[in-house]
Amino acid sequence: MEGGLPGGNPTMARWRRSALRAWRRMRRQAVDDFRGDGTDRTALTVLLALLPVLALGTVVSPEWFPPTALVVPVLVGGLALRPSSLVLLYTAASGTLVTEALVMSVWQGGVARVSPGSILVVSAVGCIGALLAQFRARLGVPWRRGESMLIDLRQRLRVQSRVPGLGKGWHHSIELMAAGGQLFSGDFVAAARPLGTRRLEAVVADVSGKGMDAASRALLLSGAFGGLLGSLPRDQFLPAANGYLLRQEWDEGFATAVHFVVDLDTGEYELRSAGHPAALHLSADSGKWAVLQPEGALLGVLDGAEFEAMRGRMEPGDVILLYTDGLVEMPGKDIRDGMDVLTDVCAKLLPTAVETSAAWKGLARTLIETVAKDVNDDRALLVIRRKA
Structure with a gap:
């Protein structure tokens, strides 16, 4: 049987x-x-x-x-x-x-x-x-290569987040910090200077999730965004990024981003946002901060989404802050309270930071450690200043 x-x-x-x-x-x-x-x-x-x-x-x-x-x-x-x-x-x-x-x-x-x-x-x-x-x-992969591959991926993510030299007349400072002290972050920065131009294009993005859970998607998106920057007309970047995310069909596939384009000769800029926290513009003449919050839907959510542009001009001494929500969102407080803390700390540190290039390069890290060092979320900050 x-x-x-x-x-x-x-x-x-x-x-x-x-x-x-x-x-x-x-x-x-x-x-x-x-x-x-x-x-x-x-x-x-x-x-x-x-x-x-x-x-x-x-x-x-x-x-x-x-x-x-x-x-x-x-x-x-x-x-x-x-x-x-x-x-x-x-x-x-x-x-x-x-x-x-x-x-x-x-x-x-x-x-x-x-x-x-x-x-x-x-x-x-x-x-x-x-x-x-x-x-x-x-x-x-063999066990001997697993750790080295992760280190290499982390290094590539940081390399892709480097801002190219802006030339005379400009400063920039950038820092990325992952949640819980991890090595990988769901927040990233991508920047490019198209060949033959005096124009900087930068995008600060926040992928859904945090730490290791979002790191693989952040690595993929940072490479894709880096390839799109400077290759498309400025008004087509966020629509193309939105279409890219929609095609991935991820279960948790949305992201926020702010796209900043500035002419390094005139200081004129355009800013577009995809559900991202507002950018901040410090006027050197008045000493006041302006909130820049153009309308735009989250990336990877709505097909055919449109993104309006805000235009302005950076005068000598002006500063622009581009950041992710982990820097300004605080439990039990409105996001505007976090923005006020960020601008107050930045105003105090700026006079010292502009004195030396080393101090300026460490400004973004100092700001994050002062404002949101113990926050259990990914944080990214890009500071751009036109020299006086």
Whole structure:
């Protein structure tokens, strides 16, 4: 009768057949990996050779080689081997542990048997190693490269956020800070100076989510926005960015952005916003801050959205602040209160910052640390000043 003994459970029989097929498939894959991948083969060979050495040490000198010493090859295998190769190592480790228990029971008359606690420890470490191997298999990179890839991605995000030199007559300061002290941020800045022009185009964007959850989308968008900047007429940038987000069809795919274009010869600028916090313009003559808040829908929400422009002129000594909401939103307070705090602190720091280029470059970081250092949100700030 199919399924084994007469009267057997057909469901259990199907499960047994499925498990057997999975085991055979993983075993074949392990053999193929062992034959085809030199690095995996070398690592597996070394770890398999280490098992009898540890077992012998446990039998001869359990004080120096306890049964839990098997966690070393088990954990290293979880970090270095593919899941299919890990099956062979874990099978061999299980056989080694059983052999240790039998030999020690006979050798020492049952006095130094392998305890249940040792078995649980080795099993728990094996489960952790299997989870790590499965994660690396999904990622598709060796464990040695995973961290370096993340560092490289972070560096690329920062490189893409650099503002090109503005030339004589201009200062700029930029800073990005991620929520919770993480390395990755959902806020970013992209800037470009089109070839053959004296024009700066900059966009400050805030991707939905924060920290690591938004970092991958921020990296993708920063590259896309950087490619669009300067390649399209200024009034078409935000519509093109909006269409790009709509095509991604992300579950949490909206973003806010402010697009700033300034003529570096005349100081005339255009500002467009896509649901982003207002920009701030400090007039050197009056010492007053103007709130620049053009109308515009969130990016990635409404097809065919329109974005109106606000135009103005930066006179010598004027300052423009472009930032994300993490810098001005405070629990229990209106966003205008956060904007007032930002402008007050900026007004106090500006006289000192303009004295040296080093102080000016650190102005954005100082502002963030003063206004919103402990805020659990991503923060980005770009300060642009026309020299007096």
